[in-house]
Amino acid sequence: MMLTIENLRKSFPLEEGELVAIENFSLEVQKGEFICLLGPSGCGKTTILRIIAGLDTLTSGKIVLDGKSIKGPGSDRGMVFQEFALFPWRTVRKNIEFGMELRNIPAKTRRETSQKLIDLVGLEGFENAHPHELSGGMKQRVGIARALANEPDILLMDEPFGALDAQTRNLMQKELLRIWKETKKTVIFITHSVDEAVFLADRIIVMSERPSHITEIYKIPWERPRDRASMEFANLRKEILAKLEKMVKLD
Amino acid sequence: MVDMGKIWKKVIAFLKPTDVSLKTDRRIQFVKTVLITFISLAIFIGVWWELSLLIDTAFLPTPDIVFEAFIDSFGNPDITTGRTMWDNIITSSIRVAWGFLLAFVLAVPLGLMMGFSKTFESFSKPVVEVFRPIAPIAWAPLLIIALGGIVGPIIVIFIGVFFPLLSNIIFGVRSIQPILMDAAKTLGARRRDMFIKVIIPSTVPYIMTGIRIGLGIGWMCVVAAEFLGAVGGGVGQYVQFKTEVNRFDQVFAGLIVFAILGLSTTELSGWVERRVSRRMGLK
Numbered sequence: 220m221m222l223t224i225e226n227l228r229k230s231f232p233l234e235e236g237e238l239v240a241i242e243n244f245s246l247e248v249q250k251g252e253f254i255c256l257l258g259p260s261g262c263g264k265t266t267i268l269r270i271i272a273g274l275d276t277l278t279s280g281k282i283v284l285d286g287k288s289i290k291g292p293g294s295d296r297g298m299v300f301q302e303f304a305l306f307p308w309r310t311v312r313k314n315i316e317f318g319m320e321l322r323n324i325p326a327k328t329r330r331e332t333s334q335k336l337i338d339l340v341g342l343e344g345f346e347n348a349h350p351h352e353l354s355g356g357m358k359q360r361v362g363i364a365r366a367l368a369n370e371p372d373i374l375l376m377d378e379p380f381g382a383l384d385a386q387t388r389n390l391m392q393k394e395l396l397r398i399w400k401e402t403k404k405t406v407i408f409i410t411h412s413v414d415e416a417v418f419l420a421d422r423i424i425v426m427s428e429r430p431s432h433i434t435e436i437y438k439i440p441w442e443r444p445r446d447r448a449s450m451e452f453a454n455l456r457k458e459i460l461a462k463l464e465k466m467v468k469l470d
Numbered sequence: 471m472v473d474m475g476k477i478w479k480k481v482i483a484f485l486k487p488t489d490v491s492l493k494t495d496r497r498i499q500f501v502k503t504v505l506i507t508f509i510s511l512a513i514f515i516g517v518w519w520e521l522s523l524l525i526d527t528a529f530l531p532t533p534d535i536v537f538e539a540f541i542d543s544f545g546n547p548d549i550t551t552g553r554t555m556w557d558n559i560i561t562s563s564i565r566v567a568w569g570f571l572l573a574f575v576l577a578v579p580l581g582l583m584m585g586f587s588k589t590f591e592s593f594s595k596p597v598v599e600v601f602r603p604i605a606p607i608a609w610a611p612l613l614i615i616a617l618g619g620i621v622g623p624i625i626v627i628f629i630g631v632f633f634p635l636l637s638n639i640i641f642g643v644r645s646i647q648p649i650l651m652d653a654a655k656t657l658g659a660r661r662r663d664m665f666i667k668v669i670i671p672s673t674v675p676y677i678m679t680g681i682r683i684g685l686g687i688g689w690m691c692v693v694a695a696e697f698l699g700a701v702g703g704g705v706g707q708y709v710q711f712k713t714e715v716n717r718f719d720q721v722f723a724g725l726i727v728f729a730i731l732g733l734s735t736t737e738l739s740g741w742v743e744r745r746v747s748r749r750m751g752l753k
Contacts, residue, residue: 269652274655292655297656297657298652300652304647304649304650306653306672317657317667322658351751366656369658
């Protein structure tokens with residue numbers, strides 16, 4: 220098992236009592252697996268991802284990555300943000316090389332690695348562009364390349380295509396699958412789009428509203444690329460949607 | 471017969487400021503700006519002229535006399551001081567430059583630290599807040615007596631430039647998007663890396679704004695310092711001296727010099743600010 224989350228619990232102290240955001244969350248992720256965390260907004264998906272990334276702390280429970288308990292952020296986990304979070308003063312290449320600079324990797328190696336990643340994510344010709352010169356899809360390509368540059372074991376993606384238009388979004392999903400296949404990374408991908416989750420995931424983890432916990436896990440053994448027009452795709456999507464709707468209605 | 475009303479309407483319609491984002495022809499935009507500026511100044515001078523004729527007092531000479539004095543001050547050395555306006559401009563500029571440099575060297579590291587470290591801020595803030603509300607000019611008499619007519623004025627300017635610069639830098643550090651810090655953390659940045667590779671670069675535009683504002687204030691401080699006994703000339707001293715000897719045409723010439731100096735410094739630093747921001751991709 221590559222990543223093990225055991226009885227994760229996150230609460231915030233209130234003036235009276237506490238607000239429980241996540242409760243009893245346990246998950247085991249295999250190496251190379253593509254996991255989608257799916258749930259209504261405000262269900263704490265992002266919080267779980269931020270805890271795995273080391274940006275937030277957990278209240279109780281345990282997260283073990285490759286046999287090591289997680290304490291704070293580290294370059295063994297790469298994160299991709301919905302808002303891209305690129306450094307605006309750095310060019311595409313310099314954004315990608317940021318993590319390598321921190322690890323004191325010599326300039327020549329940095330350059331080679333960043334070039335490889337630029338080719339991988341399809342940004343040839345934009346090496347010296349600044350983020351504000353790029354479209355949303357291109358920005359997220361940089362985001363992905365930047366996260367990969369640290370050679371992380373796991374890629375944490377927080378609604379990475381949430382800010383993109385539908386067409387770009389579909390294209391980026393295909394691109395991500397290609398990159399995932401080429402790099403063989405483990406991916407935890409957060410989304411609130413059922414369609415996106417069914418298209419991408421090996422396993423979909425459906426989460427409830429607060430205090431959020433896992434309500435269902437769907438294993439999808441289908442070949443990729445998946446056909447959105449197929450019967451089975453449509454059926455599964457309908458089933459999960461119905462489940463999510465019921466959850467929101469309970470509110 | 472030409473319909474003046476129609477022409478007038480057309481002129482007004484042409485001069486109306488257009489939305490720059492529409493990207494109308496840059497040259498037309500430029501011509502417009504020049505034209506509007508010209509008309510605006512022409513009206514101002516016209517009013518000034520009429521007013522000075524109307525009031526008819528030595529305190530407000532007509533523009534032509536002031537213009538003559540202005541040109542003359544550059545060409546001929548002053549009878550009493552032996553200095554031309556050029557000499558005065560250089561003296562004042564050097565003062566502003568020194569005061570500014572001193573402020574820059576101190577405010578940048580201090581501002582970055584205050585914005586970055588809560589502990590450092592909580593210790594330095596009380597002191598800064600006590601000194602900030604004191605008008606820089608209030609220090610001038612004391613500083614000039616205590617430090618002399620050369621260093622004193624420089625310190626007055628330093629005080630004037632320091633606080634706006636400091637405030638801007640602290641504000642800049644605070645304005646960093648938290649998500650950029652998060653991104654840096656997930657890429658392995660420690661506190662030191664964060665400071666050097668995220669905080670400093672993203673604060674640069676704010677430092678530039680601080681420089682622009684600070685320089686504007688620097689020019690105001692130099693006037694006061696020169697009134698109060700700076701040694702070795704300067705435009706402020708020129709204005710003061712000319713007031714004492716009732717040469718109001720020359721007083722106004724000095725005021726115009728101040729306008730030009732302040733304006734060109736602000737414009738120049740604004741230009742640098744825009745260029746740097748664009749180069750850094752910060753728009």
